[in-house]
Amino acid sequence: MKRASVHIRIDRPNRVYLPGDTIAGSYSIEAAQPETVQAAELSILWHTEGKGDEDFAVHHFERISRDVQPDWDPSDVREFTTALPNSPLSYDGIIVKIRWRIRVRMFLAGERELVEDLRFQLGHVPTAIPVPIPV
């Protein structure tokens, strides 16, 4: 049985932004039993992928919970908007990759969580090409 799902939408179909651009969008939660959804968090973050241990930082964060807003209906469409920073730009390196994501984390009853990501691109840095290091 599908318990819940999250739908994230952003204002640019190609999901490409430049530093300083404003990103706008919305998310909504579809749950068979809305009362089981305790809280939801929206994060706009970057993180690294590749050979090294993961680094990440959150640029924009919003949280809504029944504790603070008892009349919150998870199926309501919640809008968000924020200006993107100058850096770091999205990067597809060889051993270092930088990804930007919009992440909605949903907290369900019983300490369960559900996470939905939507990737977007910040800037235009082409894919890196390896160069041998002289010995």
Add this chain to the structure above:
Amino acid sequence: MSPQIRFFEKKRGARRTGSKFWGTVFEALFHLGLLLTGCLLLVWILVTRIYPHWGANRYFHETRAVVLDRRILETGNGDTRLYRPDVQVEYVVDGAQYRTWTFAVTRTNYPERGLAERAAERFQVRGDYPLYYDPAEPSRAVLVRDHSGTSWLLLFIPGALVMVGSVGLAFRVATLGKSTERRAVMHAQRKTVELFDETPQVAPEWPTIPTDRDVTNSPGTKLAYRLPIETSPGWKLAGTAIACAVWNLATALLTSVALRDHLDGDPNWLLSVLTVPFVLTGAWLVFYVIRLWVNTTGVGPPRVEISAHPLLPGESYSTYVWLPQSGQLRFDRFTMSLVCEERSVYRLGTDSQSMLQRVYQRPVLGGDELTIHRNEPYEATATFTVPESAMHSFRSGHNSVDWKLVLRGSIKGWPDYERAYPLVVHPRRQRGTEG
């Protein structure tokens, strides 16, 4: 997401599987245990070690006492015996005579009888010595109330337990049930209010891009800024030389033991065979240090300057190189290159490994033979362009993208000469609407 609680986790680098909630609960309990242990130990030390000495020094009154007898008391059994000096004294307080066995305010045990005897010999039988008694209970008296201060040092142990336990517990409680994103936001907010935060490594308007303070605080003689060297070769040489000395000292000790057995006519062949790889490694270290020394001191310290900083993609910059040399030096090949490298640090078990990948390299200067004559420093100026599509400099906890100018020279019969000068590349300020 697992519907069941996993008590046994599988560790994948910094990531873990299993229930985060219960993991945090167990970690909180562990830190609570440390905190309680520290508190109990702290109270025990205060009550049994600190307070009695402090009370004796502060409240006990002084009088004179005659030593009647002395003895050494033994406690423990088997190999773990302890010895305690004990002295019988007689003294008068307010007309009343008291006779008691005493020594110090707390039991002073020694691991050897001789040490206890030496402590007791400070008080000769029939001798007259100062004695300190409790005015509220005059039968309580001590001959020794000096305090070495070691009891105060004991406080470091519970102090460390209390500190680790309380900080760990506070952190676990503060993060209990919180997502990694929320914790990251809390951490970022905490950093902004830290009173003793060191100078920021990144400018707020350029997140993850290192500051260029180290470059722009050093003016050049021909161009705007003198570039700092990435790693001083002198430090590398000194560190390697110390490691070489320590290794070879240990090897010399091992070898001397093995040789002595041979000279005594009772050779230990296992030890002799085990010594061989130590000797070979020591010899290789000596060779490596000599190579490093030649590399470090054979060529004078170069000076590299740049016309502007930080760098921007698509922009051109001038660079100036000045290379002094006390004697004639001939490079078979001498180049300066603009280089971009990715660097990653990752955990492999309990080790931390790093990996380097070069993603850009273009020659800026040289490429041919170069001869530097005695007392005629080499000077050259060149222009280079940062590629239009360059990734900016990036630095986070375990990953980085680094730009630098690299001087590299090949000298016949010498190890290659290489010096790197870090640069900071910013992204272009782009404002516009995509899509």
